[in-house]
Amino acid sequence: MxxxxxxxxxxxxxxxxxxxxxxxxxxxxxxxxxxxxxxxxxxxxxxxxxxxxxxxxxxxxxxxxxxxxxxxxxxxxxxxxxxxxxxxxxxxxxxxxxxxxxxxxxxxxxxxxxxxxxxxxxxxxxxxxxxxxxxxxxxxxxxxxxxxxxxxxxxxxxxxxxxxxxxxxxxxxxxxxxxxxxxxxxxxxxxxxxxxxxxxxxxxxxxxxxxxxxxxxxxxxxxxxxxxxxxxxxxxxxxxxxGRKIEEQIPYRDIKKGNVILEVSNLCSPQGVNNATFEVKEGEILGVAGLMGSGRSELAKTIFGEYKKTSGKIKIKGQEVDIKNIHEAIEYGICYLSEDRKKEGCVLNLSVADNMILSNLKKYENKWKSIDKNKAMKDVDYYIEKMKIKTPNREQLMKNLSGGNQQKVILAKWLMLSPEILIVDEPTRGIDVGAKKEIYELLNELKKMGKAIIMISSDMAEVLGISDRIMVMSEGKVSGELLRGEASQESIMKLAVGIN
Ligand SMILES: Nc1ncnc2c1ncn2[C@@H]1O[C@H](COP(=O)(O)OP(=O)(O)OP(=O)(O)O)[C@@H](O)[C@H]1O
Ligand SMILES: [Mg+2]
CATH class of the missing domain: 3.40.50.300 (P-loop containing nucleotide triphosphate hydrolases)
Structure with a gap:
């Protein structure tokens, strides 16, 4: 004492x-x-x-x-x-x-x-x-x-x-x-x-x-x-x-990869992307590491149509696409979970349920062009349970949820769209250890379904833990790529600060 x-x-x-x-x-x-x-x-x-x-x-x-x-x-x-x-x-x-x-x-x-x-x-x-x-x-x-x-x-x-x-x-x-x-x-x-x-x-x-x-x-x-x-x-x-031990905090699943689904070549945008070239396959998690300000979120936003590309090409399943805004990006099956969730991700004065289905209205439209509420609410409840979102019910206002639980709701919203290409930016920031594991398992499930995942993260353990491949950015450029197994904290840091 x-x-x-x-x-x-x-x-x-x-x-x-x-x-x-x-x-x-x-x-x-x-x-x-x-x-x-x-x-x-x-x-x-x-x-x-x-x-x-x-x-x-x-x-x-x-x-x-x-x-x-x-x-x-x-x-x-x-x-x-x-x-x-x-x-x-x-x-x-x-x-x-x-x-x-x-x-x-x-x-x-x-x-x-x-x-x-x-x-x-x-x-x-x-x-x-x-x-x-x-x-x-x-x-x-x-x-x-x-x-x-x-x-x-x-x-x-x-x-x-x-x-x-x-x-x-x-x-x-x-x-x-x-x-x-x-x-x-x-x-x-x-x-x-x-x-x-x-x-x-x-x-x-x-x-x-x-x-x-x-x-x-x-x-x-x-x-x-x-x-x-x-x-x-x-x-x-x-x-x-x-209240219990968490075994295998960062679970990696080895899954056979499919075809290249997203191909980015020489992409540039004035917001800070400089000739980025890379690809992602079906069933793959590409970790994106780099220091803050290295252009990782800017790259994501350019692919997602939030920023205009000034040059370069984006191909989805071999077809060149010209994405002009985020609505078009979503149509092409791309989703982006922003790192700035308070600003871009949620409406604090709406309920948990409304926040989850807001971007998904099309998915729940029935043949009379109105929302199939039953179907939507079934999904909402599934994710509340699956992601252990702490809320008395789905009608609770978003502003009454704790910070970490708000984040889980926003992640659920994007997962509900079942995108082909999911870009997540700092997906576990502010999330507790137990829930982190749930999120990794959800990403692994998407991977198993053949989706492509791009995970931007500053959490080294996470990048090393669940990525199949790691791309490192520095000053808007892709400074290197490392395969799972050959990557280490040191090799990533070297590329992140631009030492080869
Ligand atoms: N104004 C409020 N109205 C209703 N419920 C609330 C309000 N503020 C907090 N809560 C609830 O109280 C509980 C504790 O929330 P709190 O924000 O203190 O959690 P926390 O430990 O800070 O979590 P986190 O790590 O996610 O930030 C949660 O169930 C939350 O939904
Ligand atoms: Mg808190």
Whole structure:
């Protein structure tokens, strides 16, 4: 038993949403100067618990203690007064203000005599806060001109101006490049040195074992327990999260490949595709690796008709095609699961069922040109069950689902189209370990049905694990191809950074 007084203690916390008991008597502690990982499957209640802590939601039961004293959190402002800050994934920084202005937003010290805010002082003070986290962005820069990783730093610096003692990060690295993630980890180390308690949520296991000191685990809204990182390993943590062992986490199926179904030659687009040439066969998973910004999503969007190609050819089953927009792409049997699912993938104010059948209306049209609701709902229910989508029913609004479960719905939507060529962009980002395996099995099933799958992914283990062949991109070009078996993390990285 740890004898220290925790910086944060949440005791017996419960939260009920209509039809869902999201949290049931949960206890979580976090210590100053440490990173506490909050782990659990999609829908386990992690974000809800953190929203309660940061004053976004009210709890139904339970108590919160900060430094041994009970904190009566009444809203976001009140949580901030207790020193609790959440770094939101949808950044709350304002693009048309400078870094300095953002850091002191709502907190500016005006000149006592003139009532004006002294910009020079603002910039100088911002520098001090940015320095504390080891970050050297120019405070005069417009926030609209800095990248996502830097925006996160601005939010963290802003938290420090409010004397934050508990900083919550809910899946902070999902939109970051490898380099940005490394910088974030350095900032986290600096926050630890300042004695701040950090609560860290992520589905990326390696991150947990890199920067966390302790883990707290939830399962299905209930408290499972905690452990010191040094006392557990990945398998043990997974079994705490899902209540069982997961054998064969990344299952590969060896299936005989058929004919070439998609042939791309010398494809170029101004968005960042430079002479790409490759092919995919029926029954094949082509993994596409590369650094962020290497043109992988741009390649996908060009094939999918979202971006215009300026030159090059695309052939489907030997026939040259000229795809002008995404509707035509879908007609040709191509589907693209975008990496930016919030923006491109779903309608938050519609139900789970509607989201799934939205792009599939043609498929469910009966001879009277109306929707065969029975058939559609049968498919909807099949996928809810198959992908273990956590929702009380198919009528639940999408916005009430946890992040990972929203992703599963969008993936289901594309699978329901049973495309000939499926392009998936970061298909398991934000998805828990158990559900990841389900998704791999679904991709394997499609492969078995003779479909061609292109899987863009930054998750090395996943690319190496389920691809038949791996194509690596660098600066809009295909920098190399590796067969399953000859590919390794090193050989992929070499091609990704452009070393041959
Ligand atoms: N506003 C809401 N209305 C109804 N149900 C909700 C609401 N917010 C969350 N839930 C439900 O509460 C449960 C917990 O969701 P939560 O977002 O906390 O999960 P999570 O652990 O963060 O999952 P993920 O890893 O997918 O982000 C889920 O069943 C979710 O559907
Ligand atoms: Mg969440």
């Amino acid at each position: 740890d004898k220290r007084i925790p910086m944060l203690k949440m005791e017996g916390v419960s939260k009920i949403f209509p039809g869902v008991k999201a949290l049931d008597n949960v206890n979580v502690t976090a210590y100053g100067g440490e990173v506490t990982a909050l782990m659990g499957e999609n829908g386990a209640g992690k974000s809800t618990l953190m929203k309660i802590l940061s004053g976004v939601y009210e709890k139904n039961e339970g108590k919160v203690f900060i430094d041994g004293t009970e904190a009566k959190i009444k809203g976001i402002k009140s949580a901030e007064e207790y020193g609790i800050t959440i770094i939101h994934q949808e950044m709350s920084v304002l693009n048309n203000l400078t870094v300095a202005e953002n850091i002191f937003l709502g907190n500016e010290k005006s000149n006592k005599f003139t009532g004006k805010i002294n910009n020079k002082e603002l910039v100088e003070r911002s520098k001090l806060f940015l320095e504390q986290i080891g970050c050297n962005i120019d405070p005069n820069k417009l926030v609209g001109n800095i990248n996502i990783g830097e925006k996160q730093m601005v939010e963290i610096a802003k938290a420090l101006t409010k004397n934050a003692r508990v900083i919550i990060m809910d899946e902070p690295t999902t939109a970051l490049t490898e380099v940005e993630t490394k910088s974030l980890f350095i900032v986290i180390e600096n926050l630890k040195k300042k004695g701040i308690a950090i609560i860290y949520i992520s589905h990326r296991m390696e991150e947990i074992f890199t920067i966390c000191d302790r883990v707290e685990v939830l399962r299905d809204g209930k408290y499972v327990g905690n452990a010191l990182i040094e006392d557990i390993d990945k398998d043990k943590l997974i079994s705490m999260m899902v």
